[in-house]
Amino acid sequence: MQTPVPDYLTHVLSQCAANSQGALADYIPELAQANSKHLALALSTVDGTIYASGDDTVEFTIQSMSKPFAYALALQELGLNAVLDKVDVEPSGEAFNQISLDPVTKRPKNPMINSGAITTHALIPIQQGEQRAEKLRQFLSRLAGRELCFDLKVYESEIQSAFRNLSIGYMLRTVGVLAQDPLEIVYGYIKQCAILVTVKDLARMSSVLANGGIEPLTGERLLDGAVVRQVLSVMLSCGMYDSAGDWLSSVGIPAKSGVAGGIFGVLPGQVGIAVFSPKIDTHGNSVRGVKIFERLSNDMGLHLMQGTPSAQTILQSRYVLEQYQDVIVYELRGVLQFTESEMLLRRLQNEPAGNSTILLDLTNLTLVHNVGARMLFEGVKRLHADGHTVKVVDSENILSEAQLKGHKREVVNEALEKYLAKFHS
Ligand code: GLU
Numbered sequence: 001m002q003t004p005v006p007d008y009l010t011h012v013l014s015q016c017a018a019n020s021q022g023a024l025a026d027y028i029p030e031l032a033q034a035n036s037k038h039l040a041l042a043l044s045t046v047d048g049t050i051y052a053s054g055d056d057t058v059e060f061t062i063q064s065m066s067k068p069f070a071y072a073l074a075l076q077e078l079g080l081n082a083v084l085d086k087v088d089v090e091p092s093g094e095a096f097n098q099i100s101l102d103p104v105t106k107r108p109k110n111p112m113i114n115s116g117a118i119t120t121h122a123l124i125p126i127q128q129g130e131q132r133a134e135k136l137r138q139f140l141s142r143l144a145g146r147e148l149c150f151d152l153k154v155y156e157s158e159i160q161s162a163f164r165n166l167s168i169g170y171m172l173r174t175v176g177v178l179a180q181d182p183l184e185i186v187y188g189y190i191k192q193c194a195i196l197v198t199v200k201d202l203a204r205m206s207s208v209l210a211n212g213g214i215e216p217l218t219g220e221r222l223l224d225g226a227v228v229r230q231v232l233s234v235m236l237s238c239g240m241y242d243s244a245g246d247w248l249s250s251v252g253i254p255a256k257s258g259v260a261g262g263i264f265g266v267l268p269g270q271v272g273i274a275v276f277s278p279k280i281d282t283h284g285n286s287v288r289g290v291k292i293f294e295r296l297s298n299d300m301g302l303h304l305m306q307g308t309p310s311a312q313t314i315l316q317s318r319y320v321l322e323q324y325q326d327v328i329v330y331e332l333r334g335v336l337q338f339t340e341s342e343m344l345l346r347r348l349q350n351e352p353a354g355n356s357t358i359l360l361d362l363t364n365l366t367l368v369h370n371v372g373a374r375m376l377f378e379g380v381k382r383l384h385a386d387g388h389t390v391k392v393v394d395s396e397n398i399l400s401e402a403q404l405k406g407h408k409r410e411v412v413n414e415a416l417e418k419y420l421a422k423f424h425s
Helices: 005-016 029-033 063-078 080-084 114-123 132-144 152-160 163-174 182-193 199-210 225-238 241-250 287-300 338-348 370-385 416-424
Strands: 040-045 050-054 255-257 262-267 271-276 315-320 327-336 357-368 389-393
Touching: 005 040, 005 050, 005 287, 029 152, 040 199, 050 199, 063 080, 063 114, 063 132, 063 182, 063 199, 063 225, 063 255, 063 262, 080 114, 114 132, 114 163, 114 182, 132 182, 132 199, 152 182, 163 182, 199 225, 199 262, 199 271, 225 241, 241 287, 262 287, 271 287, 315 338, 327 338, 327 370, 338 370, 357 370, 370 389
Parallel strands: 327 357, 357 389
Antiparallel strands: 040 050, 040 271, 255 262, 262 271, 315 327
16 A cells, blocks of 8 residues: 555645646746746655645745744754844744834844844854855755756846845944944855755755754754754744734644745644745745645644644553552653653552552553653652652653653563562562
8 A cells, every 4th residue: 555645745736736826936036037936845754755746846945934043053053042042033024025123132033034044144153265155055965965056047136126035234333233244245145045845855855844954864963953843943933924913823833934935834743844935925924835734734633723633542551469458560651841741650659658669660651751750750759758659650661861861771671460469589
């Protein structure tokens, strides 16, 4: 059998294909030449499988979708505070190319509008003779898993009509947010926007973010988890130009769009998704791209606010082993986060003080978050204080060494009964 996922993606594309609303971005003359029929969709899982459909080999310029990645690179190299000193994280509610600064902080409101993105571009540290746009191209190539190029025609074309971005650059220089020559920085920023990608590249880049900064195929950590969290938070509140609120309620996935018609979205721990269709709406978002995301989010239950009811399922069973009256087994399953740990500890608190042996069997857990491990061992400590002997059975090594810190992992490779027989003899 073949997985139905590619057929589903093709079906979604065909349903949205007839929509001809929107217009090509023409303030960058070269973008007005785009083929408005192009339509593509790609989805990457966090283990690196990519499904794609439509014009998935067509390259287009990344434009504003470079902004979250430039922000990630600046955060990774300089740390959060140094970046926050220069660019805020508040939604602006204004057009992406508004010539404005926060009236109180005198900083750009966020890194997803042009004033913030130009400032972020300037923050990317370079060696003598290096170019920031080139450094970013190399970084994006690592995320995409292939060598990406600049579209120099689009770059030159935007340079010819960059008056607005140049005004923003000079304003930033005037108030001291930029220390460098605004011309060099704005040209560099425009070049960063002219990196060519396909939807497959974008899906793969998004999957690194979905995977907490680790490249799914190589296992290499490309970004710190804290950097990814910051980038996704800003994408969620500011990523879709001045329609971020609409997007959050109807799609509910951190995303970023660009005026060439691309949109990429990241669902943490699950998928990276990218679409491409060149006609954009008055906010600057691809019209068919938005429709496709709305459809995927609904069909696939991807909205962030639609939590999973995992907490009900943490305790698979609790039983007393007949031949050892004083041995109580708690079999756990699923994911151990705060809610599940709280539920488990509430069950454990019903155990009367005494000298039972309590086995906490983690064999069927799929993931233990740090808070889950901390709460689990706090429970162990308290059961000990009540007089019980407690064993944490972790035959599948679900707990990391850091989570174990000083506690003992019981490994049961044989039947639990046999293990207990040894343990009681
Ligand atoms: N290079 C474009 C600009 O700065 C990017 C705009 C966008 O994609 O939103 O105007």
